[in-house]
Amino acid sequence: MHDTPTREVFWNIRPIWLTYVLLAPVLAAFFAGVWNHVRRWRAGKPIQRVDNWRERLRGFFTDAVAQDQIRTGDPGAGMFHILLSWGFVALFIGTTVVFVHYDLHLPIMQGWFYLVFQALILDLFGLGAMVGLLIAAYRRYVARLPRLTHGLARDGFFLGALFAILFTGYMVEGLRIVATQDPWAPWTPVGTAFGRALVALGVDSYEQQLAWHRSLWWFHLAVSYVFIGYIPYSKMRHMFTSPAAVFTRNLGPAGRLEPLDMENSETLGVKTLRDFDWKDLLDLDACTECGRCQAVCPAYAVGKPLNPKMLILDMQRQLSQEIGGLPWQNASGEPQPIIGTSIDPETLWSCTTCNACVEACPVEIEHVAKVVDLRRFQVMEESAFPETAQEAVRGIEDRGHPFRGSQASRRDWYADLPYVRELAGVGQAEYLFWVGCAVAFNERAQKIARAVAQIMHAAGLDFAVLGEEETCTGDPARRIGHEYLYEMHARQNVETLNGYGVKRIVTACPHCFNTLKNEYPDYGGRYEVIHHSQLIRELIDAGRLPLSKTEFERITYHDPCYLGRYNREYDAPRAVVDALGTNRVEMNRSRRRGFCCGAGGGRYWMDDNPGQRINVERAREAAATGADAVCTACPFCMLMMEDGLNTVAAEQGRDPVPTRDVAELVAAALEEQQAGDQRAAG
Amino acid sequence: MVIGPFDLNALEVAVRLKERYGAQVTALTLGSGKAKDALRRALAMGADAAVLVDDGQMAPKEPSVATRALAAAVRKLGGLDLVLCGRQSGEWDFGQVGALLAEELGMPFVPFVPRLEASGDGWRLEREVEGGLLVVDVSGPCVASITNATDNQPRLPKVKDIMMANRKPIQVWGPVELGLGEEDVGEAANRLEVLELFIPEVKSECEFVEGDDGAAKGAALARKLWDRKVI
Numbered sequence: 001m002h003d004t005p006t007r008e009v010f011w012n013i014r015p016i017w018l019t020y021v022l023l024a025p026v027l028a029a030f031f032a033g034v035w036n037h038v039r040r041w042r043a044g045k046p047i048q049r050v051d052n053w054r055e056r057l058r059g060f061f062t063d064a065v066a067q068d069q070i071r072t073g074d075p076g077a078g079m080f081h082i083l084l085s086w087g088f089v090a091l092f093i094g095t096t097v098v099f100v101h102y103d104l105h106l107p108i109m110q111g112w113f114y115l116v117f118q119a120l121i122l123d124l125f126g127l128g129a130m131v132g133l134l135i136a137a138y139r140r141y142v143a144r145l146p147r148l149t150h151g152l153a154r155d156g157f158f159l160g161a162l163f164a165i166l167f168t169g170y171m172v173e174g175l176r177i178v179a180t181q182d183p184w185a186p187w188t189p190v191g192t193a194f195g196r197a198l199v200a201l202g203v204d205s206y207e208q209q210l211a212w213h214r215s216l217w218w219f220h221l222a223v224s225y226v227f228i229g230y231i232p233y234s235k236m237r238h239m240f241t242s243p244a245a246v247f248t249r250n251l252g253p254a255g256r257l258e259p260l261d262m263e264n265s266e267t268l269g270v271k272t273l274r275d276f277d278w279k280d281l282l283d284l285d286a287c288t289e290c291g292r293c294q295a296v297c298p299a300y301a302v303g304k305p306l307n308p309k310m311l312i313l314d315m316q317r318q319l320s321q322e323i324g325g326l327p328w329q330n331a332s333g334e335p336q337p338i339i340g341t342s343i344d345p346e347t348l349w350s351c352t353t354c355n356a357c358v359e360a361c362p363v364e365i366e367h368v369a370k371v372v373d374l375r376r377f378q379v380m381e382e383s384a385f386p387e388t389a390q391e392a393v394r395g396i397e398d399r400g401h402p403f404r405g406s407q408a409s410r411r412d413w414y415a416d417l418p419y420v421r422e423l424a425g426v427g428q429a430e431y432l433f434w435v436g437c438a439v440a441f442n443e444r445a446q447k448i449a450r451a452v453a454q455i456m457h458a459a460g461l462d463f464a465v466l467g468e469e470e471t472c473t474g475d476p477a478r479r480i481g482h483e484y485l486y487e488m489h490a491r492q493n494v495e496t497l498n499g500y501g502v503k504r505i506v507t508a509c510p511h512c513f514n515t516l517k518n519e520y521p522d523y524g525g526r527y528e529v530i531h532h533s534q535l536i537r538e539l540i541d542a543g544r545l546p547l548s549k550t551e552f553e554r555i556t557y558h559d560p561c562y563l564g565r566y567n568r569e570y571d572a573p574r575a576v577v578d579a580l581g582t583n584r585v586e587m588n589r590s591r592r593r594g595f596c597c598g599a600g601g602g603r604y605w606m607d608d609n610p611g612q613r614i615n616v617e618r619a620r621e622a623a624a625t626g627a628d629a630v631c632t633a634c635p636f637c638m639l640m641m642e643d644g645l646n647t648v649a650a651e652q653g654r655d656p657v658p659t660r661d662v663a664e665l666v667a668a669a670l671e672e673q674q675a676g677d678q679r680a681a682g
Numbered sequence: 683m684v685i686g687p688f689d690l691n692a693l694e695v696a697v698r699l700k701e702r703y704g705a706q707v708t709a710l711t712l713g714s715g716k717a718k719d720a721l722r723r724a725l726a727m728g729a730d731a732a733v734l735v736d737d738g739q740m741a742p743k744e745p746s747v748a749t750r751a752l753a754a755a756v757r758k759l760g761g762l763d764l765v766l767c768g769r770q771s772g773e774w775d776f777g778q779v780g781a782l783l784a785e786e787l788g789m790p791f792v793p794f795v796p797r798l799e800a801s802g803d804g805w806r807l808e809r810e811v812e813g814g815l816l817v818v819d820v821s822g823p824c825v826a827s828i829t830n831a832t833d834n835q836p837r838l839p840k841v842k843d844i845m846m847a848n849r850k851p852i853q854v855w856g857p858v859e860l861g862l863g864e865e866d867v868g869e870a871a872n873r874l875e876v877l878e879l880f881i882p883e884v885k886s887e888c889e890f891v892e893g894d895d896g897a898a899k900g901a902a903l904a905r906k907l908w909d910r911k912v913i
Contacts, residue, residue: 262841262845263845268841268842379841380840380841380842381840381841381842382840383837383838383839383840390838393838394838397684398684482841483841484841484844484845
């Protein structure tokens, strides 16, 4: 009878029909829960997120199947999750094989397939899943990772239930093997080991084995059924919602916000959950509570009232209350404003839009877009936003730049630089140098403008500026939530730029860079936009900039969020620093994990509580590298770092580490070289 | 074109009075077609109507001439309980329109008012004076020039209101509609001449005070300040 390898399904179990009867309410609860969630997402507004299947499937395979993003930066998490998820996927396939074999009467569970897959592979995958559970438990209860402190008791229930399912599964299998003296036992080494262990522990008579097998089998079934029925009602739903969010991810540029149809929108921005689009609502259900966003959030790090994880979970809770959750929580809840109900205004205004949370999220939740959507409503419909941010908005409204107190004009920085010409005067130029408000108006930052102009002049480039015709790109207004003001400026600037037929733009501000490059195409502005660090790198590589060494021995480079994370330019500024003959040292948090200076999202104009200043936290990190200069590539980062480094220096009673824009370093090295050449010639 | 800073305070006071008592607020300005931007802002902030006195056919080089045109418009509007203006304009800073307007209209005038409320058949106004406030009661309509205070900071209009304001009509009145002639608002009516206008040159220098320790630096600083007659 042992000719064909297989095993007897339901061997010792009677009545078999009871398993089907019990399954019915489980499936009913499961599908009711699934439908409940689908209904929640359907309450959202439409958005196109199922186009471009090639790209979406690619992302699905790398991030949902291969789980690249879970492994990134945390191999422990990657290990546990791959073992657990793939273990259970394999076991689910195994159950399906049994279903086909037994219920559909298609005898597939036999022969080599039985031995290799159903016996050996499942045996090993189950073991892997148990190991995964132990790692997960270790991270929560022994290592106590700070980002995993939310819902520890509930997580314990899931981990315990899953472990119980696996453990009793092996016991049941082992008892069957020893009781039937299964000839294929070597193909299920783990199950066999469990069986032998039980025999060794005294379960050694056939009758005992039958009795133990039967009761453990029903227990295993009961725990499994309860777990399955509970999936849609718990965070374990993420096994479905997270892959869905990964598949429907934002494929556009990270730095582009969705424009708003002002004329036809009933509500400007998001007031209630129903004003979000369905992907936003799916995001709320896709959260795995892994806390990676919390771990990287600069606002959270300095103790501001923002935790991106809780931002999502608080809205998720409101969603459950308003648009269904558990069946007995009726969906009749009236839509309430999100701000004031589940999110505090202060939380909303703490965000620097640095995108670290979005970058860290393994399941493609888009926190920043939600923050801006909520801000849009607060600003445009309620006029309820911080006084300091209102000042910046008024500045942009009245004078076209957010620096309200400034007496300077956009022409000041080049008043004595005859080679800086205005486009109105020259008609056209190969490069338009888009200066940006911070660079044009802030006395310290004007040095960046002069440095960039000096470098372009030294390289013999044909460039011009817009002068008084330049106006704010609208980025601060947009990130503060004033989409209307942003749009007016975007349209005006596109008109100016297109009027001159501008094709290539160089800018020294990553915020302008991002907006010109990623957001102006929505208004018909399509240009080749180059950040000054990219241009300088090209010029150095082409041998067009004779440079001496920099005066600094050790330089650390701070990644601006809108250049780095948003636009993936990490290398150009570093290459420029390296070309200056210095030692480049990295901070702990750099490149895609770079830590914000605290200025983004309009925060530059808002007040910080003492002790909650992001720039000071970042400056500490920079100072700890032992660098004798901090290099940035953004005027806001430069001003924030300079301020932070001054504070740190005062605390430590020593001279502050100087901050330099990458262009300033290059311009100084250029001058030094030119002076050297002159000395040599003279 | 933007509204002058004190005129914004005046507008804010007007809108607050409207919210408190119920009233019709009309924004009135004198200027070219560009000034419509400013009037739209006023509508967005809460004014109910807007009137532009088009100075295309006028030559209001001095406040008295400009005021004559504005007064004609105020009379044409008719039935006003209160006329508010900023304490001085944003460009020339003459600070005369309020007083001259009251003179033209034959109304009492209260300058430098941060806030006011209804009182009897008129108004109770606070007036800023050196080192304090003077509270005055006026019966009947009056003209007040508004100064800035923490409680009359101009509101930031909601975008919905800005968009609605773009759809509201703006009335435009010229000398014909206002019954003004060449002698009232023409070139010849101007008697004041501005000889020169310039931004004083401000030079800032940064100088580090030398010294071996804090006390020496302090002494050196005191000497420098003494030399420059600062102390």
